[in-house]
Amino acid sequence: SKAPVRVAVTGAAGQIGYSLLFRIASGEMLGKDQPVILQLLDLPQAQKAVKGVMMELEDCAFPLLAGMIATDDPNVAFKDAQIALLVGARPRGPGMERKDLLSENAKIFTVQGKAIAEHANPDCKVLVVGNPCNTNAYIAMKTAEKVGRIPSKNFTAMLRLDHNRALAQLAIKTGRPVSSFEHIVVWGNHSPTMYPDYRFCTSNGESVKDLINDETWYREVFIPTVGKRGAAIIEARGLSSAASAANAAIDHIRDWWLGTNGRWVTMGVPSDGSYGIPEGIVFGFPCVCENGEYRIVQGLPIDDFSRERILATLNELMEEREGVKDLLG
Numbered sequence: 001s002k003a004p005v006r007v008a009v010t011g012a013a014g015q016i017g018y019s020l021l022f023r024i025a026s027g028e029m030l031g032k033d034q035p036v037i038l039q040l041l042d043l044p045q046a047q048k049a050v051k052g053v054m055m056e057l058e059d060c061a062f063p064l065l066a067g068m069i070a071t072d073d074p075n076v077a078f079k080d081a082q083i084a085l086l087v088g089a090r091p092r093g094p095g096m097e098r099k100d101l102l103s104e105n106a107k108i109f110t111v112q113g114k115a116i117a118e119h120a121n122p123d124c125k126v127l128v129v130g131n132p133c134n135t136n137a138y139i140a141m142k143t144a145e146k147v148g149r150i151p152s153k154n155f156t157a158m159l160r161l162d163h164n165r166a167l168a169q170l171a172i173k174t175g176r177p178v179s180s181f182e183h184i185v186v187w188g189n190h191s192p193t194m195y196p197d198y199r200f201c202t203s204n205g206e207s208v209k210d211l212i213n214d215e216t217w218y219r220e221v222f223i224p225t226v227g228k229r230g231a232a233i234i235e236a237r238g239l240s241s242a243a244s245a246a247n248a249a250i251d252h253i254r255d256w257w258l259g260t261n262g263r264w265v266t267m268g269v270p271s272d273g274s275y276g277i278p279e280g281i282v283f284g285f286p287c288v289c290e291n292g293e294y295r296i297v298q299g300l301p302i303d304d305f306s307r308e309r310i311l312a313t314l315n316e317l318m319e320e321r322e323g324v325k326d327l328l329g
């Protein structure tokens with residue numbers, strides 16, 4: 001049987017953690033033959049709640065759960081981790097400016113980036129879920145680069161929920177099953193500036209753009225519906241998306257780890273300069289995964305409308321990067 005994989009999860013006592021941990025332990029992320037050890041990080045005041053989640057994990061008697069620990073020390077949580085899911089973050093409180101949100105999170109993600117770089121497995125795959133996730137991933141990556149043990153390309157951010165939301169809207173609009181769609185992508189920042197792009201999307205090989213044949217719907221309904229879906233969930237539920245966010249995190253890591261068989265998935269990854277996005281900016285790109293590596297899909301035509309949308313979301317990310325520059329030293 002396989003050696004267990006150490007999976008570190010931060011924010012383990014939170015909402016997303018409660019949807020995520022049970023699915024990892026049941027084998028939905030790394031496969032039904034892959035044992036896992038969960039290394040759970042949360043703040044000191046949340047340790048009791050983490051213990052409660054661990055009691056429930058025990059009570060599931062998952063055959064693949066080979067061990068678990070809880071800690072408030074990032075150096076312990078990330079020790080030898082092959083996968084790190086950075087879910088815990090500082091939420092925006094009342095009266096908190098965007099600038100404060102960025103700097104509060106910068107503190108968290110510099111500490112965690114350093115701990116990962118010093119203690120995790122040298123090939124650790126990192127997914128940042130905690131918002132602002134693109135810039136938090138950028139901060140963790142930049143901090144880790146100072147230590148230099150972990151490749152920068154391993155620091156990714158979660159755009160997969162946006163990708164899945166786009167698929168769901170297209171399935172509803174066309175009445176076709178989600179499984180019939182290929183080649184959707186959401187470019188840019190996980191924020192309302194994101195650009196869900198259906199130009200290459202097919203359903204059973206047919207162009208979805210031609211099937212729908214309604215550019216006004218695309219621009220005025222589809223794009224804003226996907227971009228503001230997070231806010232719509234908060235409005236309806238009184239809490240932010242949790243089960244769907246956990247599901248997207250599972251999808252992101254599973255596809256990175258096991259491959260996509262040529263299918264496109266959206267991942268927030270540090271740019272290598274593709275599509276004119278400055279190197280290092282963590283940006284939603286269409287990716288395919290194989291042998292534990294992702295690759296950005298190359299050579300897609302960018303029309304005027306798409307260029308405008310991609311620049312808008314890029315500008316926001318450049319402003320965020322500017323906002324944390326001093327904190328990175």
Ligand code: NAI
Nearest residue numbers: 011013014015016042043046088089129130131158161245
């Ligand atoms: P939550 O508030 O229920 O849980 C967050 C947990 O993180 C808490 O247990 C808290 O104690 C912990 N935490 C805070 N700071 C920490 C630190 N420095 N180290 C370790 N743990 C820490 O929040 P929820 O609903 O689970 O969401 C978590 C994050 O995910 C939020 O930032 C949210 O905005 C983000 N999110 C991102 C999505 C995406 O698509 N990228 C989608 C949905 C949520």
